[in-house]
Amino acid sequence: MGSKSLEKFLKEGLNDLKSKGLYNEINTITGQNGPVIEIEGKKLVNLSSNNYLGLATNKRMIEAGLAATEKYGVGAGAVRTINGTLDIHVKLEEKLANFKHTEAAIAFQSGFNCNMAAISAVMGKNDAILSDALNHASIIDGCRLSGAKIIRFEHADMEDLRAKAKAAVESGLYGKIMVITDGVFSMDGDIAKLPEIVEIAEEFDLITYVDDAHGSGVLGKGAGTVHHFGLSHKIDFQIGTLSKAIGVVGGYVAGSKDLIDWLKVRGRPFLFSTSLTPASAGACIEAINILTESTELHDKLWENGNYLKAELKNLGFDIGHSETPITPCIIGDAAKAQEFSKRLYEEGVYAKAIVFPTVPLGTARVRNMPSAAHTKEMLDEAIAKYAKVGREMGLIK
Incomplete structure (x- = not known):
């Protein structure tokens, strides 16, 4: 027997979550994570994947991953700073820098790792970070790890940001001050007000940091939110993931050569964790090739996203203020959102409920993530369900 206090804590905690509708059941997919998935022998239209462009199952990328494995092996064999930097990693970083219109880039094992590494490598206990109230959990954890003073500003509220930036500067308490935001907010689908943020940053000499996990491949004809606004030369840190629109795994920071050099000697996940597998690096390189050759997948994603959004709104669902293909159906009550998701599952649609703490209490929702791989017939089937x-649940008339 292990610790009785731990056992008591776990049982009480799990029972509490289940009673409030906050316990998340994890489903196992049989086969590929595509536009239609199979779970326990049941075929479902998949509206819960971040595989925006359908690249996770792309044949060119599979072949590139296999070729890289044949050449380099299944693992890199060491951390990057010892002898785990393979030439395929360098090629990937050069591709990423070009893709994001920056001087340089550095690859990490995940997007979460990027935020844990980059924020704490630059910001410290004598600094302050102005952080959007709805920033991703990895940003929040990265800010905490840095030891800097965290000053939250109301979501996308530029007046609040300006007031708090002014107060932080005039206090004279901080060495450096950073403003940090998601590019696209993953739960609501709205876009950060980057032009206004840059204007405030220039006024108060703030370091600018954009986590574009849900914007890369989606906005700016694929190059992301920063490029969408023409601000590649104005943003100090561009963070991205290689696991969403790119379809593989990993993350990156793009910026100036000096910034990337600094992260190579101070980014802890870079220093203390084995580098990306060769297969992942090879597949990511091919993904960027695909995105720079054509906007076909990007355009199809937006076509599908706009169609689904319009149809759900016409039915009477509250889809919030999304400006991207991300389409929430906001239910409010967590238990009701869980029940809605469960009923959709029974009808052949996989759309996961999102509840607290991922979203604020009282804003539970089912979030829909259409992709470039969905056909109109698949979307029509989901809309009908x-x-x-x-109507059965009384959510719409």
Whole structure:
């Protein structure tokens, strides 16, 4: 027997989550994570994947991953700073820098790792970070790890940001001050007000940091939110993931050569964790090739996203203020959102409920993530099920 206090804590905690509708059931997919998935022998239209462009199952990328494995092996064999830097890693970073319109880039093992590494490598206990209230958990944890003073500003509220930036500067308490935001907010689908943020940053000499996990491949004809606004030369840190639109795994920071050199000697996940597998690096390189050759997948994603959004809104669902293909159906009550997701599942649609702490209490939702791989027939099937279940539950008329 292990610790009785731990056992008591776990049982009480799990029972509490289940009673409040906050316990997340994890489903196992059989086969590929595509536009239609199979779970326990059941085929479902998949509206819960971040595989925006359908690249996770792309044949060119699979072949590139296999070729890299044949050449380099299944693992890099060491951390980057010892002898785990293979030439395929360097090629990937050069591709990323070009893709993001920056001088240089550095690859990490995940997007989460990027935020843990980059923020704490530059910011410290004598500094302050102005952080959007709805920033991703990895940003929040990266800020905490840095030891800097965290000053939250109301979500996308530029007046609040300006007031708090002014107060922080005039206090004279801090060495450096950073403003940090998601490019696209993953739960609501809205876009950061980067032009206004840059204007405030220039006024108060703030370091600018954009986590574009949900914007890369989606906005700016694929190059991301920063490029969408024409601000590649104005943003100090561009953070991205290689696991969403790119379809593989990993993350990166793009910026000036000096910034990337600094992260190579002070970014702890870079220093203390084995580098990306060769297969991942090879597949990511091919993904960037695909995105720079054509906007076909990007355009199809937006076509599908706009169609699904319009149809769900016409049915009477509250889809919030999304400006991207991310389409939430905001239910409010967590237990009701869980039940809605469960009923959709029974009808053949996989759309996961998102509840606290991922979203604020009282804003539980089912979040839809259409991709470039969905056909109109798949989306029509999902929309029909939304209508049926929504009316049965009294969520729409």
